[in-house]
Amino acid sequence: MMRHLVVPNREVEAVLGHVRARGWSSLSHRVFSSEDGHSRLIPLDTGAPLELPAALEYPIEMHEGVPDEKIETDWLSLLASEVSQQTIQELGESWPSNHEFVGDMMIVRIDDKVAQFTDSIARAKLGAHPHIRLLLADYGVEGEFRIRQLKPIGARLADRVLAGPSLEFAPPELLTTEVAVKESGRIIRCDPTKAYFSTKLQTERLETLALAKELREEIGGPLRVADPFCGVGPALATLLAEADLVSDLLATDLNPDAVKLLMSNLSKWDRRTYPEGAIELQRIHENRLVGMANALTLGNDSEFAGKWDLVLVNLPHRTIEFLPAIIPLLDRTSPSMIRGRVIVEESEIEQVNQTIHAILPDLMPAKPQPSLKIKRDYSASLRLCSFQAWIASE
Ligand SMILES: C[S@@+](CC[C@H](N)C(=O)[O-])C[C@H]1O[C@@H](n2cnc3c(N)ncnc32)[C@H](O)[C@@H]1O
Secondary structure, eight states, X not given: OEEEEEEEGGGHHHHHHHHHHTTOBOSSBOOEEOTTSSEEEEEBOTTSOSSOOGGGOOOEEEEOOOBOHHHHHHHHHHHHTTSOHHHHHXXXXXXXXXXXXXXXXXXXXXXXXXXXXXXXXXXXXXXXXXXXXXXXXXEEEETTTTEEEEEEXXXXXXXXXXXXXXXXXXXXXXXXXXXXXXXXXXXXXXXXXXXXXXXGGHHHHHHHHHHHHHHHHHHTSOEEEEXXXXXXXXXXXHHHHSTTSEEEEEEEESOHXXXXXXXXXXXXXXXXXXXXXXXXXXXEETTEEEEEOOHHHHTTSTTTTTOBSXXXXXXXXXXXXXXXXXXXXXXXXXXXXXXXXXXXEGGGHHHHHHHHHHHSOOBOTTSOOXXXXXXXXXXXXXXXXXXXXXXXXX
16 A cells, blocks of 8 residues: 545646655555546555655545566566567466565565576566665564565676676675665665565554544643554654654664664664664663663563553464553553554454454543454465554553
8 A cells, every 4th residue: 555646637737736746656666546437546656754744735645555666677578688478478377477676676576487597587577666776685574673684686886787606706895785765754764674664654653643633632732652562663753853742752673783773763763863783672762762672571670561552463373462561561541552564374364353352441432342354364374464453441
């Protein structure tokens, strides 16, 4: 899902001009018509700010992006200069059509069936995406830190594309994977080879922002936010950008590389000094508790327990297991919220909904009850879901 501006047909050219001049249009998606044919939907880049200037005050709709077929055609025709048409057709769906942009890097999954053509794929992809510096093959997420296993398969050196054995001659700075990503008008420093980060979660973060604003209404003031599995802090980037939304913050992660990047990110988003490097959890400012910690032990410590209005749990393969250890972080003297992500078998969603109900404390009767919402397929039978639970005060 991505943000689209819904613009009446006669104003599209002018609006596109504005959007493109600011670099806010998605480079790999195209404009398409609304169902009634009266408007066009202009895909916004993830970096476009949340609040757009008056000239761009049009309704925003969340919609699957429609890929720009021209880029797709370009890469396949470049591939055809190295691989026979017959092979391209025979291997059909196995060629990598999906990709993720992270800063000036592009990440693709290489199916085993086309692995022998990896160098040709790299040259064709980099040829079709001239703004990309480094192409990485994705071998999945691993371990407790949920880090993606990424391997460089192509790079651009001036006007040359390096792939296969020629990659060995790439200067180290060309292969760097620490990049700045623009999201909702904020810069996020990340290194997907060292700490978990996904650009695909922008919609999730925008939903969390909307829920946080609703919780602020409920409480009648800014929120104390805990993100105990915060990674490099992308959820916090969106929340901290909203004026008077976050009063206090607890941000922890087990991965020292994630915390190092988090420190650098927070110093920009929060416009205050943060120590450099991976430090143990400590009070850095009066209302900022940040650093390396095991989220599962925080609830046992009176410095952290019972102090937070909004608690984020983004460790989808273990969220249910960890919920009991996270719940004590909530301040139960006023309404509060847990917002989490869970990976489950589609056939077990109802059962997991019941488990969540059983684990959680009393819920606010006037608010929708927590229920897993499918966000996307994780595998053939597993679904990545999210939920929010409005917890009643005691
Ligand atoms: C799926 S990632 C999400 C990161 C971040 N919230 C985001 O949305 O990009 C989960 C994070 O939890 C961290 N983690 C795993 N177990 C943890 C624990 N027991 N305590 C603290 N952090 C943990 C991992 O290092 C990883 O950065």
